[in-house]
Amino acid sequence: MLTAVIMAGGSGERFWPLSTPEKPKQLLKIFSEKTMIRETVDRILPIIPADRIFIATNELQEAAVKEELKDIPQENIIIEPAFKDTAAAIGYSALVVENRFKDSLKDGEKIEVVVLASDHLIKDENVFRNVLNKGAEEASKNGVIVTLGIKPDKPETGYGYIEVKTDEKIELNDIYKVKRFREKPNLETAENYVASGKYLWNSGMFIFTTETIFKNFDVLMEEHTEVFNDIKGKLLQNKVGMELTNLVRDDFEKFEKISIDFGLMEYSKNIRVIPVDIGWNDIGSFNALDEVFPKNSAGNVIRNSTVLELDAMDNIVVGDGAKISLLGVKDLVVVKNGDNILIASKSRTQDIKKIIQKGLK
Missing domain, CATH: 3.90.550.10 (Spore Coat Polysaccharide Biosynthesis Protein SpsA; Chain A)
Structure with missing residues (x-):
């Protein structure tokens, strides 16, 4: 059942x-x-x-x-x-x-x-x-207990990893024993995990x-x-x-x-773990929009807004129908919802909760 x-x-x-x-x-x-x-x-x-x-x-x-x-x-x-x-x-x-x-x-x-x-x-x-x-x-x-392990396509430090217990090449959608779970690694360790072919997200x-x-x-x-x-x-x-x-x-x-x-x-x-490649994304932060949505010629992702841009590259803009102008900025996340506006560096989107908590004090 x-x-x-x-x-x-x-x-x-x-x-x-x-x-x-x-x-x-x-x-x-x-x-x-x-x-x-x-x-x-x-x-x-x-x-x-x-x-x-x-x-x-x-x-x-x-x-x-x-x-x-x-x-x-x-x-x-x-x-x-x-x-x-x-x-x-x-x-x-x-x-x-x-x-x-x-x-x-x-x-x-x-x-x-x-x-x-x-x-x-x-x-x-x-x-x-x-x-x-x-x-x-x-x-x-x-x-x-069976879990799904995502075949990694890059060394990612934001995910935990699963080490597969096998000496053979891992085949997608097969069932394997789990050797151990690994905590979120640093970049060098993540690179080693991916290179080994024995680790899954x-x-x-x-x-x-x-x-x-x-x-x-x-x-x-x-x-x-x-x-x-x-x-x-x-x-x-x-x-x-x-x-x-x-x-x-x-x-x-x-x-x-x-x-x-x-x-x-x-x-x-x-x-047990089943390695899969299913187009998975946990959408853990606004940065995930870079991986999901198409970018314009300047590398900007624009959703629900009209953007005027000049020398602005690799930004993520999400509005509620607003007109937003970008001038000489790079790697920013700009989000507007009603009276609330967030402007953050892409490298700090995991810290959004900190600014929310600061605002509640």
Whole structure:
């Protein structure tokens, strides 16, 4: 029984001023006439029906998510009462999914869960869906956790890496054992990773059965398991939405704030990876627009604005219909949304949250 959990939290900081805490990146129409979360749902609907797609979000974004995804049953909107990072979010969501379907399983059937981000760009959707099905079969048959590893096309320091356990050339869409997860490297290390041909970018997408993920929690994150056991009894009350959120609010405070990568994936002995080349981009900052959209003759990316430029090169400009003039500037990000305007060096876009926090003081 294939299901999906789409992670749709986020603070809305990386794409400020386009995004806000109430309307983060996944609720924006950046790349098409659809929001990114709508694109994510539509991408998997051919293989997973809407009643088996769950959205993990928070109280601040609940209303906007429900409004955007009216085809997803409201009881499938999982509202986390506190941000305790991805170990808690994925484990809690898997509990909700298991509780929903466990009584309807046929003999020998297992609940497979695909965990996806709500704000990734994937161009080759057919290959992506085929790989998800292949990963789900592997996860169910062999009791392993499967992740997708992105074939790197350059030495990237902004991603974690997965080292593949093989002496042979890595073939796309095959299944391999994972040797280890690697943290975000410096440039020299990233260059060595790419040159070796044995490393993949960590996409943060996972496939597992509920049985397997909780066995891993039992062994590697015992404190989380204790909280999960307390939550299980409350799930039996069949509450959904904010009623369920309020029931588990105190339980969430007991979770250690830790990512599933740090808490579980880096230590588990039964991880598999499927190398893929699917036109993936995690759209981690405005700089990603350089990789996605065409540039004009001066190397500028211009979206939703009219730009007058003179001796201005390699800039990213996003407006809300505004007329913007660029004179003698290079490698800038210029974004206007209403009364808010951001002007930043491309090299500092990862620090946008710092200027937001400074403004809140």
